[in-house]
Amino acid sequence: MRDFDRREFIKTTGALGTVGLAGLAGCTGGPGGDDDEETTTEEPGTETESGDDSDDSDETTTEADSEDSETTNVGMVYATGGLGDGSFNDQAQEGIQQAVEDFDVEYEDAEPDEVAQFGNYQQQFASSTDPDYDLVSCIGFLQADALSETAQNYPEQNFQIVDSVVEADNVGSYVFREHEGSYLVGILAGQLTSMSFSAGAGSTASDSTNVGFVGGVEGSLIGKFEAGFTAGVKAVNEDIDVQSTYVGDFNDPSGGKEAALSMYSSGSDVVYHAAGNTGTGVFQAAQEEGRFAIGVDRDQSVTKSNYADVILASMVKRVDTAVYNAVEATVNGNFEGGALTTLGLPEDGVACVYGDQLGSEIPEDVKTAVTDARQGIIDGDISVPDDPSNA
Amino acid sequence: MGRLVRASGFERFLISASALLLSVLIGAVIVLGAGRMTSCETAAYTLAFPGAFVTQFVGGDALFAMGFCYDPIALYDLLFLGALGDILNDPTNGQFATTIAETTILLFTGVAVAVAFRAGIFNIGAQGQLVMGALVTGVVLVYVAPPLAGLGVFAAVILLPLGLLLGAFAGGVYGAVPGALKAYADANEVITTIMLNFVATSIALFFVSREQFFKDPESFANQTVSLPDVAMFPELVFRARDDVSLLALAFGIAVLVGVWYLLRHTSFGYDLRTSGLQPDAAEYGGVDADRTIVSSMTLSGALAGIGGAVYVMMVLGNFQPGVPSYGFDGITVSILAGNNPLGVGFAALLFGILKSGSIVVQVGSDVPPALVGVLRGLIILFVAMPEFFRMAGRKFGSFHQPGEQPVATDGGTGGGVDE
Structure with a gap:
């Protein structure tokens, strides 16, 4: 209905002759845009339509057409860090961008x-009628409280939540088995600390078998990372010490650096972080001390390429896969509301990705051990704890 | 500048209106420019000569046409009218509710800053005072509310004023600290209030991120346990999910009128205003300058703290760190209103519309949020600037006109005539 007002408004302005609106020929987009009248009518939500028709009935037809069209509309509500965080949100956007390439999908950030x-x-997305969103994708566990209320009020709207569970018939929940991926990097860290290994700007000493974990804010989510990592390290050798600490903030690089420095100076060879931007401090500490670090969420040897010479691997969490899958299901008409999708190793929801620079230097037998562990988890031979107190 | 200082209420309205229009025009040019710098498949807006209005009658194509990726008219339409939602058919729609909610909280922070300004104190700490008010309200009510929940409406009658009092108390104490520092230790209040903002935010995070204190153990997020419904402002005509209350709005307006009355018609208000206008003269006239500074900062902090309490009891339903910048927006609201408590109402509404409207723009168009932020900033800058120069002129210049009547809308300080 708001759009009706808008149309009115534009028309009035047009009629006054103050501004010429032309959705007709010669309608070019910004630089590099191609002009096409057809595209104009196909696109729901573009404002150009109001310029070229002079009577109301014509316009309503256009509207109706666009609503029936096959295009799937997705509304993306990101976590508070916003786009450009080089991590969680950006990855979610990659997922939707991939879906746009593969299907007839349009999205709004x-x-x-x-x-x-x-x-x-x-x-806003749920109540929008132009376009009528087929899926509203909510990124991040902080949205869970708000969504459980919103979902109840818009029973006809499909929602997706990533990283949390909302129990409602119209919400698809996507969570990750972060402990499984963390187990693999735990194996990697455990193997490397037991040997003398040197690559890039870092090295490990075989006489010290000690690794570290730096968490962001303590809680059950980050606990899964810690639990998996500890279990993986202990699977290599019971005797390896795992130092674990929480900085209390996801955006405190100096705190992360301090925590990691104290770990390195007390003998840790490898420190794994699950601390968002706080982890940048861990990488800095690794460079200063000439040791190694393991990244999280994305391949941080690429996203934080300054530190590629100390990042052994990253525990990648495929938020993009969660978004992509939900959009794909929506396009195919089989989106399951109320379902809980768990993305673990078999689904490629989490993975151990070797560092861009150091990956090739990691010994083959270490990689084999990681691959074996991955297969073991997929086959169900290895069960990974998700609570640090059981690790 | 002397002309600006002497401008009548009507002239000032005209100045503001034309400033608004100018900011919109400049913003539109920026939007068009940005629209040329991005690429898109179809033009959202086309500038043509002769325009479609002519060509549809005359026939033929436009001689000149240039497409832009963003449509400035639709954008401003979404920004201003979007914030009202479909108000004609559904006056209680969700978007309008958001506008009202934002406005309500800005009423408190705006008037808080205005009170301090009138006393000649620059209170940049409204944000910290709001955070403290919100924190204390959220934390204490969690323990007080559940035992009373059985009382129904009666519980609300106890809990709402209690929550507001708690907010006022916490904010007031937190505001009194920089006041006392200024009065008795000559500490610059700008510095102390800015710094105390950080202190407040960190204190809040400390208590809310640890389960042994006030963190909700059930939640991933750093937040306190949710308050029961009886401790929340009743929605009245709006729906529960919109997190808005007309009762809170009415209370806010009552506070504005109350503060206006306090400043205009009480001896405390007289002391406060004269201290702000001419501290030495005020002191010569028997005003205790130190006491006035502390009490006006306490009042200012208490008002901001009430804003925090309303934020918790109306919007959130618990306390979470990462409180929106209501306190800082309050400074702009206050300047926009010429530090007049009644004017704060309108300035807060403009801010509420812009805040809520930019949500609509983000959802309803491809325009990046940063660009919407620029447009919002332009509007505020242009509207506030004449008022700012006027204030600066009055403070530093001597444009006093002997026969000038005090201007009603700014509380009459312009002419220096007080009753």
Whole structure:
């Protein structure tokens, strides 16, 4: 209905003759855009349509057509870090961009600044009629509270939540088995600390068998990373010490650096972090001390390429896969509301990705051990704890 | 500048309106420029000569046409009208509710800053005071509310004023600290209030991120346990999910009127205003300058703290760190309103519309949020600037006109005539 006002408004302005609106020929986009009248009518939500028709009935037909069209519309509500975080949100956007390439999908980004805005953004997408969104994708566990309320109020709207579970018939929940991926990097760290290995700017000493874990904020989510990592290290050798600490913040690189420095100076060879931007400090510490670090969420030897000479591997969490799968299911008409999808190793939801620079230097037998562990988890031979107290 | 200082209420309205229009025009040019710098498949907006209006009658193509990726008219339409939602058919729609909610909280922070300004104190700490008010309200009510929940409406009658009092108390104490530092230790209040903002945010994070204190053990997020419904402002006509309350809005407006009355018609208000206008003269006239500074900062902090309490009891339902920058927006709201408590109402509404409207723009168009931020900033800058120059002129210049009547809308300080 708001759009009706908008049309009115544009028409009035047009009629006044102050501004010429032309959706007709010669309609070029910004640089590199191609002009096409057809495209104009196909695209729901583009404003150009109002310029070229002079009577209302014509316009309503266009609207109706666009609603029936096959295009799947997805609304993306990102976590508060916003796009450009080089991690979680950007990866979610990669997922939707991939879906746009593969299917007839259009999407709209929304980046709330504050937790209090989540509900409003979700409602905006849910109540929108132009376009009518087929799926609203909510990224990040902080959205769960708001979504459980929104989902109840819009029973006809499909939602996706990543990293948390919302129990509602119209919400598909996607969570990751982060402990499984962490187990693999634990194997890697355990293997390397037991031998003398040197590559890039770092080295390990065989006389010290000690690794570290730096977490962001303590809680059950980051606990899964710690538990998996510890279990993986212990699977290599019971005697390897795992030092574990939480900085208390996901955006405190100096805190992360301090924590990692104290670990390295007390003998750790490899430190794994699950601490968002705090982890940047871990990489800095690794470079200063000439030791190794393991990244998280994305291949950080690529996203933080300054530190590629100390990043052995990254525990990649495929948020993009979660988004892509949900969109794919929506396009195919088999989106399952109320279902809980768990993405682990078999689904490629999590993975151990070797560093861009150091990956080739990691000994083959270490890689084999990691590959074997991966297969063992997939086959069900290895069960990985998700709570640090059981690790 | 003297002309600006003497401008009548009507002239000032005209100045503001034309400043608004100018900012929109400049913003539109920026939007078009940005629209040329991105690439898109179809033009959202086309500038043509002669325009479609002519060509549809005359026939033929436009001689000149240039497409842009963003449509400035649709954008401003979404920004301003979008914030109202479909108000004609559904006055209680969700987007309008958001606008009202934002406005309500900005009423408190705006008037908080205005009170300090009138006393000649630059309170940049409204944000910290708001955070403290919100924290204390959220934390204490969690323990007080559940035992009372059985009382139904009666519980709300106890809990709402209690929550507001808690917010006022915490914010007031937190505001009194920089006030006392300024009065008795000559510490610059700008520095102390800025620094205390960081302190407040960190204190809040400390208590809310640890389960042995106030963190909700059930939640991944750093937040306190949710308050029961009886401790929340009742929605009245709006729906529960919109997190807005007309009662809170009415309370906010009542506070504005109350503060206006306090400043205009009480001896405390007289002391406060004269201290702001001419501290030496005020002191010569028998005003205790130190006490006035502390009490006006306490009042200012208490108002901001009430804003925090309303934020918790109306919007969030618990306390979470990462409180939106209501306190900083309050500074702009106050300047926009010429530090007049009644004007704060309108300035807060403009801010509420812009805040809520930019959500609509993000969802409803491809325009990047950063660009919307630029447009919002332009509007605020242009509207606030004349008022800012006027204030600066009055403070530093001597444009006093002997026969000038005090301007009603700014509380009459312009003419220096006080009753």
